[in-house]
Amino acid sequence: MSGINLLTDFLQHTRYQKGNSEKSIATYRRCLNSFFKWYSETNGRYPEPNDITSVDLREYQNFLQNIKGLKANTINLYMKTIRLYLEWLLEKELIGRMPSFPKNIKIQQTQPKALTRNEQNRVIREVERSGNIRNIAIIRLLLSCGLRLSELISLELSQLDLGERHGFMTIIGKGGKVRKVPVPPEARKAVFDWLAEREKKGINSNYLFPGRLGGHISKSQVSNIIDNLGHFARLELHPHIFRHTCATNLVRSNIDLVTVATILGHSNLSTTKVYTLPDEKTMAAALEQAEV
Structure with missing residues (x-):
């Protein structure tokens, strides 16, 4: 044949x-x-x-x-x-044996897109300008704690352990894996403000961010909040960019990779290492500095 x-x-x-x-x-x-x-x-x-x-x-x-x-x-x-x-x-027994194949070409990884410090400030400025206490808490938890969207929306009050000086969340991540994530001061303040607002409004729900029709807030609701925020901040935003930004901030603050991986809930350090790759701005600056 x-x-x-x-x-x-x-x-x-x-x-x-x-x-x-x-x-x-x-x-x-x-x-x-x-x-x-x-x-x-x-x-x-x-x-x-x-x-x-x-x-x-x-x-x-x-x-x-x-x-x-x-x-x-x-x-x-x-x-x-x-x-x-x-x-x-x-x-089909049309060849006697398989020829050996060369190794796959290694795919060059690039650092995930993260917000610069200036862009982060623009986002925080716009959400605070809106005066929406709930939305401030949502953005702070995404940006400061690196939560996945699914982890944020499913947060229950029982998962919070917040004090005036320290605070933690018990997060149920991918595959049901449980981890404790610290809540830093600005995020903790935003959550306290939202809890007080909830109490004022008489909101009775086990979820930190209740939905309009019972249960928790939906992914699409949070995505809409972020889309609107991006419009006013003149930025292209999506929920996961806050997680990338949190990870990048940690790495650039010289936090060790094991700690970063534990905070983010990465089961493999290679997933976290991608945040150590230089971005285009860093590489351009390096070449400019080295040019004769």
Whole structure:
């Protein structure tokens, strides 16, 4: 059977036997056709199953990276598709063994977008200018404590242990993991102000931030609060940017990574290490300083 017919059979197999979507099938077709075109142009003929060697795979990966200039995740997708195709050939006993594959191209991580100090001040200034005590407490807890949105909205009064000089929250994070998060002074004051406001209004709920129809405030309600705040502060805001900002503030204050990871509820230090990467402004300043 020719290589072209094998490609058709492989795509049919992945569609019907593996249940892949039409979009995935189109991606497989594009990736494999690109490889076959490169092989044909390099070797003068279309590849038959046993023609493909580990040398071809290394050279093709090098071609994608250094000649085509593709991004790492795109290159890895192309190579993964070729692997799936060759595994199918092996399963069909159309090749004797799998050629060895080169290692995946390492994807360069970048620091998550965080607010600068000036931008943080603009956000705090706008939310305080609004005079909405509840919203001030929401923003302070997100920004000062690095809570996930799901952790914030589900906070119950029983999870708070706040004193005048110290305060903690017992947070139930991803996978039901429990951690204690300190509440620093400004955030603690904002929560005290909100608790007093709740009492004045006669709000009776186990949740720190009750919803309009019972239960807790919804994710969409908090997102709307943040969208409106971004409009007045002239910033693009989303709930998770406050968590990124909190983490970045901690790292730049020379807090050790284990402490930062514990506060944020990261189970893997590699997740926290991304906040140690320099941002574009820092790199530009470094080059300017070093330039002859």
